[in-house]
Amino acid sequence: MVENANECYFLLNDEFKINYYNQKVKDLTKFDTNKLKDMRFRDIIHPDKWESVKSNLSNLNKNCLQITFETTLLNKNYKNIQIQCCIKKIHIDGYDYSLVIIHDISSYKQVEKELELKLKNILSPHYKMDEQEFGAIINKTEIQKIMDDFYELTNIGVAIEDMEGNVLVATGWQDICTKFHRINPKTRENCIESDVHLVQELPKGEFSIYKCKNNMWDIATPIIVGEKRLGTLFLGQFFFSDEDIDYEFFEKQADKYGFDKEKYLKALDEVPRWSKDTIDTVMDFYTRFALLISKLSYSNLKLAKLLEEHKKAEENLRNRKEQVKKALTRSDFYRDLLAHDVANVLNNIKSSVQLIEMYKKDQNKKANQEELLSIIKDQAEKGIDLISKVRKLSLIEEDKINVRPVDVLDQLEKVISSIKSQFSEEILKIKTDFPRESIEVRGGVLLYDAFENIIINSIKHNENDTIKIWINLSRTRHEGVDYVRIEFIDNGIGIPDKRKKYIFQRNETHERSKTGMGIGLSLVKTIVSSYGGRIEVNNRVEDNYSKGTNFTIFLKEV
Numbered sequence: 001m002v003e004n005a006n007e008c009y010f011l012l013n014d015e016f017k018i019n020y021y022n023q024k025v026k027d028l029t030k031f032d033t034n035k036l037k038d039m040r041f042r043d044i045i046h047p048d049k050w051e052s053v054k055s056n057l058s059n060l061n062k063n064c065l066q067i068t069f070e071t072t073l074l075n076k077n078y079k080n081i082q083i084q085c086c087i088k089k090i091h092i093d094g095y096d097y098s099l100v101i102i103h104d105i106s107s108y109k110q111v112e113k114e115l116e117l118k119l120k121n122i123l124s125p126h127y128k129m130d131e132q133e134f135g136a137i138i139n140k141t142e143i144q145k146i147m148d149d150f151y152e153l154t155n156i157g158v159a160i161e162d163m164e165g166n167v168l169v170a171t172g173w174q175d176i177c178t179k180f181h182r183i184n185p186k187t188r189e190n191c192i193e194s195d196v197h198l199v200q201e202l203p204k205g206e207f208s209i210y211k212c213k214n215n216m217w218d219i220a221t222p223i224i225v226g227e228k229r230l231g232t233l234f235l236g237q238f239f240f241s242d243e244d245i246d247y248e249f250f251e252k253q254a255d256k257y258g259f260d261k262e263k264y265l266k267a268l269d270e271v272p273r274w275s276k277d278t279i280d281t282v283m284d285f286y287t288r289f290a291l292l293i294s295k296l297s298y299s300n301l302k303l304a305k306l307l308e309e310h311k312k313a314e315e316n317l318r319n320r321k322e323q324v325k326k327a328l329t330r331s332d333f334y335r336d337l338l339a340h341d342v343a344n345v346l347n348n349i350k351s352s353v354q355l356i357e358m359y360k361k362d363q364n365k366k367a368n369q370e371e372l373l374s375i376i377k378d379q380a381e382k383g384i385d386l387i388s389k390v391r392k393l394s395l396i397e398e399d400k401i402n403v404r405p406v407d408v409l410d411q412l413e414k415v416i417s418s419i420k421s422q423f424s425e426e427i428l429k430i431k432t433d434f435p436r437e438s439i440e441v442r443g444g445v446l447l448y449d450a451f452e453n454i455i456i457n458s459i460k461h462n463e464n465d466t467i468k469i470w471i472n473l474s475r476t477r478h479e480g481v482d483y484v485r486i487e488f489i490d491n492g493i494g495i496p497d498k499r500k501k502y503i504f505q506r507n508e509t510h511e512r513s514k515t516g517m518g519i520g521l522s523l524v525k526t527i528v529s530s531y532g533g534r535i536e537v538n539n540r541v542e543d544n545y546s547k548g549t550n551f552t553i554f555l556k557e558v
Contacts, residue, residue, distance in 0.1 A: 001342070001390055008102035016041040016057070019097065028104060030076035041100070046072040046080060057087070060098065065089045068324075070105070082106040084324060108320055140169050146289075147171040155272060156282055159234045160223065165192035174237050176267040181214050184257045190214050207283045212237075215249055216271065219283055221290045233290040235282060241273040345383045352376045392446060392523060403531055405558040406443035408484055409434055412471060415451045423459055426467055430455075433472040441484050441555040443531050450527040451486075453520045454551050458490035467491070475557065482557040483533075487550060494545035500537050532556050 002009045002022045011020035017040050025036065029044050042050050049071045056069050066088045073081040086101045147158045148171050157172030181187040190213035207221040218236035222229050239245060250268055254261040274282075352372040359369050416430055441447075458469050470489040475482065495503060504525040528535045533555040540548035 001387065004391065008100075008104075010041065010098075010100035010102070012041055012098040012100060014096060016098065025102075028073065028075065028081065028102070035076075044073055044075070046074040048072075053085075060087055060089060073102070082109040086324075103324060105320070108316065144169050144171065154282070156235060156274075157237070158286065160231055161234065162231050163229070168231070174267065174271050176216070176264070176271060177237055180257075180259050180264055180267065184259075187214055187253075187257055207287050209279070214253070215246065219279065219286075221283070221287045223290050233286055235286060238272050238274045241275045243273070342383065342386065345379045345386070348379045349376050352379075392449060392527075403442060403444050405440040406447055407438050408441045408443070408447075408473070408486065408555065409438050411443075411448050412451060412473070412486070415448060415455060416471070419452070419455050419459070422456075426459065427465060428459065428467045428469070430469045430471065433470070435473060435475075439473070439475075439484055440558040441531075442533070442558055443555060446527045447531070447555075450524045450553070451488075453524045454488045454553075457520060458488060458492055458549070462490060462492035464491055476554070478554070483554045484557050486553045486555070488552075489540050489548065489550045491540070491548040494539065494547060494549050495537060496545055503537060504535070528553055528555070 005022060005024060008025045008028055009020075009022045010018055010025065013019050018036060021036055026032070029036070031039070031044075042053070045053050053069070053071050056067050060067055066086065068084065068086045070082065070084050073083045075081060082105050084103045084105050086103075088099045088101075090097050090099045143160070147169060151157060151172035155172065157170070157174065159170035159173065160168045162168060177191070181191055193213060203222070207219055209217060209219050212218050216237040217239060218234055220232050220234050223231040223233055245268070247265070247268075250265065251261065253259070254264045352375045356369050356372050359372075412432075412434070416432070420428065420430070455469060455471075459467055468491045470487070472485075472487040472489070474485050474487075476485045477483065504521050525535055533553060535551065535553050538550045538552070539545045540550050
């Protein structure tokens, strides 16, 4: 049952000698069959880790039926493999065993290690940040408020740009820029070229005064984050208080680029004039302000990166826990099958063989021998069917099924034909209500198995002389999606309301010996869910479960 599982399964005796192992054990340890059968559990554990493992094993007693821990496996090639190990105490045929489930977590540990190194790198002062990150990590809202307040006091405009010339924060810009120079494509290109290239090599903590290509003065100081320049803080535009303005240049500029000359020159006259003392005072303040932005931005970057990577680590951990949870659920499921369903099948076969041995010398018991051979055949078929269903569940869990359009009428007709042949000795009446045209649904090769399981359950769990089954097909719509509704209604013994809530659970053990429906219906639900559908169970007659059952499957119409 567990040969195709993704985890390693061991059965250990009370001396922790390996009594059973699956194929995954051979794949992970690289030991062959002859070697493994003579090994103990400690032989595959790294010697440095054995004492710790031994300590964990000593806690595995009647008061502690299960332990989970991480350790290191050492395979045949002396490769260290990080593993998570879950060990449970189980009882089989009068003997105590330890069921060991091992999951390879080496890849997860590698990711964890890489994450730790990356975080250390981010926290180092030498971390290199991309330009795109700069706009995301500066606190533009708070900086904008500070700049607005400063402009109200000083009437000095300020801006912060990234290395591509994109304006991130700005206040107090002059009309000559916002309504003229930054509007026309050519003059805007002059602005960006000046902003980006004329201050390219400016060191941290210093500022530069330069005349842009549109013939106005600007002041710039770099914003350097993590030793990398990612932006620039600008002041301007302005003229010196003792400077003569070249009006002829701006008149020609208006003619060249099609500006409204009167409005353009008026905007020119509104450009502020600053003294050198004012410039020195303002630049001292803004140089310090730029350094503060650099430090705060770097801190924001480290925090953002830390939170991002922490979020990823938490997500990986959640996924890892979910995988382990699923693995443990599967182990419980396989153990339950081994301990109950398979054991029952084998015990029935064993008992029948023993009786045949007793009867084979007695001619009067020949009829009994034929009956016992029939029982053996029937039990063998049940075992094969059980294994087949488990393999199909495994395929679905590993996403190895193909979803495609399926003619649901064709599938139902094939199933009905097969069912009538299988149960030819029963008085079976199957009535259908199908539309005339074919209907395609989102399904696959296992849809046949789902339909067959439901109909067989309706037959097996029916005590009437005449078994009646109604199969109805109709269309419905739910939340804007078209579905095909398939109803399987029977006159069987029904399902009590208290069992309906767990009838589709694969680990359902309540009354398993009486019904045997757990694995079949869990398979049906898993198949239907894998195709994006759903299944529900109700009484044929409302408020009276004993009159029969109505299983309804909803599949998306193609």
